[in-house]
Amino acid sequence: MKRVHWLPFVLVGLAWAHQAGRAEGESSPPVGPVLEEIRAGLGGKVKVGQWAPVRVAIRGGSEAFSGQVELIAPDGDGTPARFTGEPGVTIDIAPHARWHGWRYVKLGRIGGRVLARLRSANGRVLDEKVVEGLERLDATSSWIVTAGADVGADQAARLLARQRNEKPVTSVLGGPEEFPDRWYGYEGVNVLVLPCGAPGPVESLSDEQFEALRRWMLLGGRMVLAAGGRAGELFGAEHRFHELRPGTFEELADHWKASGLENFAQITERLPSPEQIPLAVFADVRGQVVCYEGAGGANDRPLVTRYPFGFGQITYLALDLDRPPLSDWGERARLVARLLRLDSDQEDTAGGGEGLGKVTRVGFDDLTGQLRAALDRFSGVTLVRFSWVAALLVVYILLLGPADFLGLRRIRRPHWTWLTFPIVVLAFSLLAIGLAHLWKGNDQKVNHVEIVDVDVEQALVRGTDWANLYSPRAATLDVHAEPAAAVAASRGDPRVLISWQGLAGTGLGGMNTASAAGVLSDTYAISSEAGPQQARIRGLPVHTSSTKGIVVRWWNDVEPVGRGTLSLADGNLLVGELVNPLDVPLAHCAVYHGNRVYRLLEDLAPRETIDLETAMGDQPPLALDWQLTRRQLVGSADVNTQWDREDVSDVPRILELLMFHGAAGGRKYSQLSHAYQEYVDLSQHLQMGRAILVGRGRVMASRLSIDGAPVDDRLQGQWVFYRIVIPVSASSPP
Secondary structure: OOOOOOHHHHHHHHHHHHHHHHHHHHHOOOOOOEEEEEEEOEOOEEEOOOEEEEEEEEEOOOOOEEEEEEEEEEOOOOOEEEEOOOOOOOEEEOOOOEEEEEEEEEOOOOOOOOEEEEEEOOOOEEEEEEOOOOEEEOOOOOEEEEEOOOOOHHHHHHHHHHHOOOOOEEEEEOOHHHOOOOHHHHOOOOEEEEEOOOOOHHHHOOHHHHHHHHHHHHOOOEEEEEOOOOHHHHOOOOOHHHHHOOOEEEEEEOOOOOHHHHHHOOOOOOOOOHHHOOEEEEEOOOOEEEEEOOOOOOOOOEEEEEEEEOOEEEEEEOOOOOOOOHHHOOOHHHHHHHHHHHHHOOOOOOOOHHHHHHHHHHOOOEHHHHHHHHHOOOOOOOOOOHHHHHHHHHHHHHHHHHHHHHHHHHOOOHHHHHHHHHHHHHHHHHHHHHHHHHHHOOOOEEEEEEEEEEEOOOOEEEEEEEEEEEEOOOEEEEEEEEEOOOOOOEOOOOEEEEEEOOOOOOOOOOOOOOOOOOOOOOOEEEOOOEOOOOOEEEEEEEOOOEEEEEEEEEEEEEOOOOOOOOEEOHHHOEEOEEEOOOOOOEEEEEEEEOOEEEEOOOOEOOOOEEEHHHHHOOOOOEEHHHHHHOOEEEOOEEEOOOOOOOOOOOHHHHHHHHHOOOOOOOHHHHOOEOOOOHHHOOHHHHHOOEEEEEEEOOOOOEEEEEOOEEOHHHEEEEEEEEEEEEEOEOOOOO
């Protein structure tokens, strides 16, 4: 029997299988990158109508990737918008590598979704995913974020909800990876609580992340900072927190009186063993001391201080909230609530029932809604009332029916209805077309307002622009904003954020309505932070005979400018020299400080220096609340001029209240909140050792263009206010 040798056949089979597998591997398509993880917001929360951070993780494919992550979300009108990130910035990923980073979006409806889309450099969509697990906050909610150890902010929020007409929401950021790398990632945050008893995540942030937090503070953010035992280390000259210091650090005191803190927190339970926690003592304390260790005697040291940081403010507690005995104190939540409540002490946020009913009727419950309504008014454009349309419809039906029948019957010509019917239809069609042209006009129109702020201490400029665009016909517009800071010595180009402007509240078209559902497709593109040449909205849709609101925020660092020599004389009256640091003249000028307003008799020329007392002439300063509420004497009584929420004719008056809403009495006076864009209100700075020069400009600081052409010939109304924030010395020089 002949033997069969199997070994050669086995070797040939293995070789064939290897070659087949190799050929199959060479012919298999490459594996593309995928969106691995998407987390939106801070602590999973996003505030409607405000920029929000989105943390994106991408797993690379078998080939190198270059492209971008786009975020799609409905705007304030429910129209999907595509957020494309910073112009010229791409994501590059090596094969099989992993990338993670931040992108930013602005959600316009409480029921809207956010879609993330991975797009290659050649425009191909490689992957997309709906962002899950979002908790959406309404546009006017109060949002408190704690960075690091929880210090009872949630319990404090519940106390505030019972004490005031507020419903605060809280979040905790536990690790450095949860902090965004751009300042507008914090735009929806009302207060950031930062306990520093032990090293926390803020001290581990990258330079980019810390600069984002710092920039948010400078542009109007609010912080509650608690640092006792580590104050000397934290506020040292080489530490990041040095410029956040309340004064010059002197020492840590082991013995201090707790009665002042207990009275400040409005509690009766004594703080146990206060000697266990050191008190940070500072000299040359800036801002406003709101709580001393005792009754505020000559030798009592500050416990709670409030002071400005750029356009923002810091409430500083010279003790550690996150260490015993405060961390174990049963009344810590009341203390935290009191620290948080300092921001709104100047105004009464509780509105009466009557006011709330009327707010619903006017269609908005926030002061920005009144501004929006004012900017929606254009000369040559008539708001068509429903009653007018209903009346025309009734006349049309009567002519087609009873009038036609009875009239033809009377003249015994019923067969003429074949002629009268089309005549009536044609006549009313022509009438409708004519009225549409008469009421709605033929040209695009723009209303534009702007508030420009200059902080001479920090050498910082910021601007906020609101513009409403009207089109008589359906149009797709490219909108470009290019600010000019009006301060010649700028440090580079300003940075710009341009986006849609929403309507806060549950009224018709409001962002808090639950009508917006899923994202179907993207219709226009918005770049996030950009330079003045790239800041634009592409393909903005405007429906027939309708308006679209946009908002522009821009900022820039400038070279130091003249600050003058304002100081306090007897009776806390301002004296000294005042400087206009701008390259533009200012008209209708007034200086706001403390509880007084100093009105100037003449305009200020560019770079002009004047003596305040001379510029006022013989007129005395006015009481601040009298100026803001237009209070006047009627007989033997003084009476406020009641704020009219339905009056949208006086745009400068609305802007005045936007700038100093808290000082006017807040909701108690206006019956409106100012929570949607509250950073505009600088009322608190008037009590923290600062004066604010307010004047009107004649030329807009920012230039708007539509489809590449300036809007100058389309401008119907334009208003620009400048505010110069000036430090005031405690006493006048000898």
